[in-house]
Amino acid sequence: xxxxxxxxxxxxxETRETGETGETGALIVFGVVPAAxxxxxxxxxxxxxxxxxSADLAAAVAPxxxxxxxxxxxxLLHHHGVLDALAARGATVxxxxxxxxxxxxxxxxxxxxxxxxxxxTLDALTGRRQFxxxxxxxxxxxxxxxxxxxxxxxxxxxxxxxxxxxxxYPDRIRLGxxxxxxLAARGAxxxxxxxxxxxxxxxxxxxxxEPAGTQLLDVALLVDDARTQHLLDRLEGLAEENHEQIRLxxxxxxxxxxxxxxxxxx
Amino acid sequence: MTVQTHQRxxxxxxxPAPSGLADVIDSILDKxxxxxxxxxxSLVGIELLTIDARIVIASVDTYLRFAEATSRLDLYxxxxxxxxxxxxxxxxxxxxxxAQGAVEGVKRALSRGHSDDDDDDERERRPARKAPSRxxxxxx
Numbered sequence: 001x002x003x004x005x006x007x008x009x010x011x012x013x014e015t016r017e018t019g020e021t022g023e024t025g026a027l028i029v030f031g032v033v034p035a036a037x038x039x040x041x042x043x044x045x046x047x048x049x050x051x052x053x054s055a056d057l058a059a060a061v062a063p064x065x066x067x068x069x070x071x072x073x074x075x076l077l078h079h080h081g082v083l084d085a086l087a088a089r090g091a092t093v094x095x096x097x098x099x100x101x102x103x104x105x106x107x108x109x110x111x112x113x114x115x116x117x118x119x120x121t122l123d124a125l126t127g128r129r130q131f132x133x134x135x136x137x138x139x140x141x142x143x144x145x146x147x148x149x150x151x152x153x154x155x156x157x158x159x160x161x162x163x164x165x166x167x168x169y170p171d172r173i174r175l176g177x178x179x180x181x182x183l184a185a186r187g188a189x190x191x192x193x194x195x196x197x198x199x200x201x202x203x204x205x206x207x208x209x210e211p212a213g214t215q216l217l218d219v220a221l222l223v224d225d226a227r228t229q230h231l232l233d234r235l236e237g238l239a240e241e242n243h244e245q246i247r248l249x250x251x252x253x254x255x256x257x258x259x260x261x262x263x264x265x266x
Numbered sequence: 267m268t269v270q271t272h273q274r275x276x277x278x279x280x281x282p283a284p285s286g287l288a289d290v291i292d293s294i295l296d297k298x299x300x301x302x303x304x305x306x307x308s309l310v311g312i313e314l315l316t317i318d319a320r321i322v323i324a325s326v327d328t329y330l331r332f333a334e335a336t337s338r339l340d341l342y343x344x345x346x347x348x349x350x351x352x353x354x355x356x357x358x359x360x361x362x363x364x365a366q367g368a369v370e371g372v373k374r375a376l377s378r379g380h381s382d383d384d385d386d387d388e389r390e391r392r393p394a395r396k397a398p399s400r401x402x403x404x405x406x
Contacts, residue, residue, distance in 0.1 A: 026305075029301070029304065031298070073287060076287075076290060076291065076294070076295075077285065077287070077290060079294065080285070080290045080293070080294055081285075083294070083298075084284070093298075093299060094294070094297065094298035094299065095298050095299055095301065096296070096297065096298040096299060096300050096301075096306065097294055097295060097298065098306045099298075099300075099301055099304050099305075099306055100304055100305045100306070101301075101304050102304070102305070106304070110301060110304075132292075132293060139335060140335075140339060143332075143335055143336050143339055144339055144341055146336070147336060147339065147341065148341075153336070157336055157337055160333065160337060161337055172329070172330060172333040172334075172337075173326060173329050173330065173333070175329075175332070175333040175336060175337075176328065176329025176330055176331065176332040176333035176336075177329050179329075179332040179333065179335075179336050180328060180329060180332055183332075213328070232279070235279045236277045236278065236279045238279075239277065239278035239279040239280075240277060240278040240279075243278045247280060248278070248279050248280065249279075249280040249281075249282065250279055250280065250281055251281075251282055251284070251289050251292075251293060252284070254284070254293055255298075257293055257294055257297035257298050258297055260297075260298060260299050261299055
């Protein structure tokens with residue numbers, strides 16, 4: 001078992017002892033936190049990690065077992081659990097799942113070579129956490145509105161109803177195309193309104209995926225801890241007032257997976 | 267697989283349990299910083315599943331699905347009116363008719379409780395600068 005042995009008083013300027021992990025063992029890298037925050041961190045028992053410290057930064061790592069060559073569900077949930085626990089304590093730069101450093105020295109090199117960028121990212125994430133927000137139309141409700149509001153959709157719907165599938169094929173394609181376009185146009189408008197209501201309450205916002213089908217919005221929100229309750233209240237209000245047309249779904253808080261910087265690091 | 271429970275803590279906003287596999291995959295799989303110098307292993311199976319789930323093709327299949335969904339709508343249940351009545355209401359209402367009213371209704375509702383920032387006109391004019399690609403998909 002790796003020795004965690006974080007000492008509250010030691011100046012975190014050197015790589016900590018690795019215990020029986022061995023100096024050459026490959027390490028799973030979960031994320032980077034301020035070294036001060038890593039000191040004395042209590043992870044849940046089933047989330048054993050150690051910290052590799054360099055200057056004021058610490059990387060959460062664990063020995064990579066042979067089974068990690070083909071990680072599965074358990075490893076994915078473990079990665080998520082570790083980052084959840086870290087992010088609950090403070091700013092955390094998440095490292096992509098499945099990342100393995102060749103050895104402890106490789107982790108120290110990374111922390112020192114990327115020190116400024118890591119420190120700046122941690123600064124930007126301090127006191128903030130990520131939520132993922134999705135908005136999806138209630139399909140029957142929005143389709144009914146499209147039928148009522150668009151004469152061509154309405155006419156095609158009538159025309160294709162009592163005709164054989166083969167005979168109505170071109171009309172059905174046209175009908176579906178009009179519905180898809182109508183949904184996209186309406187989704188763009190409603191998404192703008194939603195964003196306009198949410199944006200003032202968030203520190204940053206990223207689009208996670210494009211609108212598709214009945215989904216009109218999929219964004220990551222970076223939220224100041226102090227404004228989280230305000231955001232939750234507003235979203236609850238929006239969800240209630242629009243529940244016949246739109247479902248809002250909020251996942252989080254979680255580590256800032258979407259706000260840690262896009263380009264590859266070293 | 268974990269069965270997800272949707273907590274509706276007194277409300278309409280869905281707050282799924284944080285550790286459900288689907289949400290974990292969706293949240294973290296291709297997220298977080300990439301360190302080029304390191305090896306990355308990947309879970310091939312799950313990754314493929316996720317990509318499949320994310321791909322929505324603007325194709326004949328999609329159109330046929332929408333057409334089918336539109337055709338099977340039971341519009342007679344909507345407020346006790348049949349389609350003819352609804353259309354009649356719409357036409358009688360003119361520009362402020364029911365359908366447009368529905369869209370505006372969403373907008374108004376969405377705008378409510380929205381008091382500590384710019385005014386409505388400002389918001390209407392603002393392009394979706396944070397979501398540039400949504401514009402692209404609109405014109406597809």
